Amino acid sequence: MQDLLDAFIEPLTGIHFQKALIGAALSAIACGVVGSFIVLRRMAFLGDALSHAMLAGVTSGYLFMQMLFGYEAHAPAMIIGALLAGLVTVSAISFVSQVSRIKEDTAIGIMYTGIFALGGILASVFSDRIHIHLFDFVVGMVLAVEDGHLWMIASVCALVLCVVILFFRQLQITTFDPIMAASIGVPVVGVHYLLTACTSLVVVSAVPVVGVVLVVGLLITPAATAYLVTNRLRTMVIAAPVFGVLSVVVGLYLSSWIGNVAPGPMIVVVGTFQFIVLLCIAPRYGLIADWWRRYQLAPQTLLEDILGFIRDDGRQHVPLHEILAQIKSPQHMVRRAVRELQRQHLLKEDRQGIGFTDVGQHEARRLLRSHRLWETYLEHVGTPEAELHLTAHQLEHLHDENTVDYLDDKLGHPLRDPHGSEIPEDFIDLVPGATIKASLLRQGHQATVISVSGGRKDHPIQEETQITAGPRRGEGNLWTFVLPDGSLIELDHESADAVTVRLDNTGAS
Amino acid sequence: MNQSSKDNSDSSTNPAILVDNLTVSYGPVPALLDVSFKVPAGQLIGIIGPNGSGKSTLIKAILGFLKPDFGTVYLFGEPAAHAKGRVAYVPQRGSVDWDFPVSVQEVVLMGRYGHVPWWKNLGQQEWQLADDALEMVRMSHYRKRQIGELSGGQQQRVFMARAMAQGADILLLDEPFAGVDAATERAILDVLEQTKQAGKTLLVVHHDLTTAAEYFDALILLKQRLYAFGSPEAVLHRRLLSEVYEGSLRIFSDLSQTTKNS
Ligand SMILES: Nc1ncnc2c1ncn2[C@@H]1O[C@H](COP(=O)(O)OP(=O)(O)O)[C@@H](O)[C@H]1O
Ligand SMILES: [Mg+2]
Numbered sequence: 118m119q120d121l122l123d124a125f126i127e128p129l130t131g132i133h134f135q136k137a138l139i140g141a142a143l144s145a146i147a148c149g150v151v152g153s154f155i156v157l158r159r160m161a162f163l164g165d166a167l168s169h170a171m172l173a174g175v176t177s178g179y180l181f182m183q184m185l186f187g188y189e190a191h192a193p194a195m196i197i198g199a200l201l202a203g204l205v206t207v208s209a210i211s212f213v214s215q216v217s218r219i220k221e222d223t224a225i226g227i228m229y230t231g232i233f234a235l236g237g238i239l240a241s242v243f244s245d246r247i248h249i250h251l252f253d254f255v256v257g258m259v260l261a262v263e264d265g266h267l268w269m270i271a272s273v274c275a276l277v278l279c280v281v282i283l284f285f286r287q288l289q290i291t292t293f294d295p296i297m298a299a300s301i302g303v304p305v306v307g308v309h310y311l312l313t314a315c316t317s318l319v320v321v322s323a324v325p326v327v328g329v330v331l332v333v334g335l336l337i338t339p340a341a342t343a344y345l346v347t348n349r350l351r352t353m354v355i356a357a358p359v360f361g362v363l364s365v366v367v368g369l370y371l372s373s374w375i376g377n378v379a380p381g382p383m384i385v386v387v388g389t390f391q392f393i394v395l396l397c398i399a400p401r402y403g404l405i406a407d408w409w410r411r412y413q414l415a416p417q418t419l420l421e422d423i424l425g426f427i428r429d430d431g432r433q434h435v436p437l438h439e440i441l442a443q444i445k446s447p448q449h450m451v452r453r454a455v456r457e458l459q460r461q462h463l464l465k466e467d468r469q470g471i472g473f474t475d476v477g478q479h480e481a482r483r484l485l486r487s488h489r490l491w492e493t494y495l496e497h498v499g500t501p502e503a504e505l506h507l508t509a510h511q512l513e514h515l516h517d518e519n520t521v522d523y524l525d526d527k528l529g530h531p532l533r534d535p536h537g538s539e540i541p542e543d544f545i546d547l548v549p550g551a552t553i554k555a556s557l558l559r560q561g562h563q564a565t566v567i568s569v570s571g572g573r574k575d576h577p578i579q580e581e582t583q584i585t586a587g588p589r590r591g592e593g594n595l596w597t598f599v600l601p602d603g604s605l606i607e608l609d610h611e612s613a614d615a616v617t618v619r620l621d622n623t624g625a626s
Numbered sequence: 627m628n629q630s631s632k633d634n635s636d637s638s639t640n641p642a643i644l645v646d647n648l649t650v651s652y653g654p655v656p657a658l659l660d661v662s663f664k665v666p667a668g669q670l671i672g673i674i675g676p677n678g679s680g681k682s683t684l685i686k687a688i689l690g691f692l693k694p695d696f697g698t699v700y701l702f703g704e705p706a707a708h709a710k711g712r713v714a715y716v717p718q719r720g721s722v723d724w725d726f727p728v729s730v731q732e733v734v735l736m737g738r739y740g741h742v743p744w745w746k747n748l749g750q751q752e753w754q755l756a757d758d759a760l761e762m763v764r765m766s767h768y769r770k771r772q773i774g775e776l777s778g779g780q781q782q783r784v785f786m787a788r789a790m791a792q793g794a795d796i797l798l799l800d801e802p803f804a805g806v807d808a809a810t811e812r813a814i815l816d817v818l819e820q821t822k823q824a825g826k827t828l829l830v831v832h833h834d835l836t837t838a839a840e841y842f843d844a845l846i847l848l849k850q851r852l853y854a855f856g857s858p859e860a861v862l863h864r865r866l867l868s869e870v871y872e873g874s875l876r877i878f879s880d881l882s883q884t885t886k887n888s
Contacts, residue, residue: 157723157726157727283744283745284744286739286742286744286748287744289728289736290736290739292726293723293726293728293733293736294715294717294722294736295691296686296689296691296715296717297689297714297715297717297736297788299689299690299691300689300690300691300710300711300713300714300715301710301711301739301740301792302710302711302740303739303740344727347727348727348728348729348772348774349727349728349729349732350726350727350728350732352727353727518807518808545808546808552840
């Protein structure tokens, strides 16, 4: 027990460990807050670019002070250099992507590698003058954090927090809907530069701790992890720093226990691992939750089969056990599906059994129409009789309005399916007052003609006449309409389609 | 045109939207070329035209989001650049990040952001106005939902509520009817009508020519240039449509009769 406690306390007594912990944690807080917006704005690559460009800036700042004033490793100069390099990179990126057809991500790729490479050349040409390990800037040197650094990190962290708290609404709205933001007078471009400036500051301050490559891990990963667990921006902006600090603490301890492991990479590895774990177990957007939801979700086809079964049964109420017995699916699935249908207010249950709600009735009728139209279609394209019902049973689940209307029109608005059962009318479009083609009318419907297709001047129907649909003739491919004077006209599909009518009423039904 | 420059305090005589020789470009070819029209207050206007004809561009220019190469947009007699917040915007569905961590209520609340100075917190009153707007589109029930967890029509209504909450006199809607079912289309149209009754001016990008005449008081037919602006009967003219749509219109044959005969 004491040993275990010591394992946690012992590293804390080291001054380097203390400073590393404070420095890295503060960096993680700043990174997480800014990173949340970076992630939502899809600017992750920009963080990468900035951190790399910084290396050139640090080198330049170092050389500048050393060659002109003889200072060694002058920290403020290196930081200012880094900031300037960030500024140059960002301006170059927006310049290139604005004046040419090069897209922003490509411009980022070009500019940051260019400036990074420039830093590499400077560093190698003047390698005899540079007395710090630039490699430390690549993987960071957490355990060598100095007081000056700590102060800088703390100030940056405070500054960034102030900016985000003060301008939270502006950051939120320009990220979510820049057009609307601009229309109410929020300076969209200004906010963008503010965020870029914050990112540069955060990256500059964090690079000495975790290094050029890994700072992106601190900026992006905790924010992405937070994005998995919440759907509120406020929560995300709070959760991201929490995840960041968590990976800092765990990473530092691990590297101190294992020994001889660079702490910077360890922090980022822990962060990545944390992300992967949450990707799996996050309650809402995690893989397991998703899988569970899908498992819980009764397949749409099963839901529709149950509706179809109750509809075909014809009784007001069907006992649950009959449904369970008749539907060929595992019982627990059927039960779940019935519950789901009740939740969707399509079915209702009372003492006598399970029956439709009004909405359910409507839905069932829609499915029936789809099923019978598919069956007719299959017959039309020559599907063998024996396969008709089963194939139609699978296809009826394709029942969006466009599909069904297309079938209906293609088949000449059939009245009966191959088994002779009636195909329900297009009751979605057939609502009184609706403007439809006359070919949709069924016997008994009354409608007023709005217009008749132009190419048919000899058309027997004139505008503004009221017509009543009579029975179909021929093989169901001739429409009959009764005119106000009692005369009867006969139209083929094309001519009936050419007549646009306003439905007055659907007769007795 | 001359007299409007001096006396623009009197907003009742000024048109709600006056677009004056507007040209907007993204590259060498202008997306909008020399577009001028005038919309009186209190009308429900449809913008029609084929894909890429500049409908969204027009909306963004009126919003002041795009800077015109030439020309000016006046809102109630004031240049659009000075009329921030007087127009509300309902974006095209495809341009919204539906995974954004924001709730229905928070989106509607954004409508109030323009009314609160940046250093102040949102007051009780702002929340109340947002709630009222949600009530108006009958979405109060869903206020805590993340916006991605709604159906297409519901999402549309949330953005309508945001526009209401903004209290703007002009509403610009980019394809509000795209991808919603017939019932939702009616529900949205009802909200539009209601808004019009309340004296607002609405400009709506619409893609369905068959319903355009029924829904709108007037239509703007756009394809880079302004082909027609006026009553639906005048705009949905066979010759105009065939010129603008170049025969790519399938329902065209049905439609031209509707207009020719009416
Ligand atoms: N951000 C953009 N950059 C470059 N070209 C654009 C941009 N947005 C639109 N365009 C072009 O401008 C023209 C008009 O587009 P848009 O206004 O979106 O048309 P619509 O909304 O009518 O479909 C199109 O040719 C389109 O390719
Ligand atoms: Mg568009």
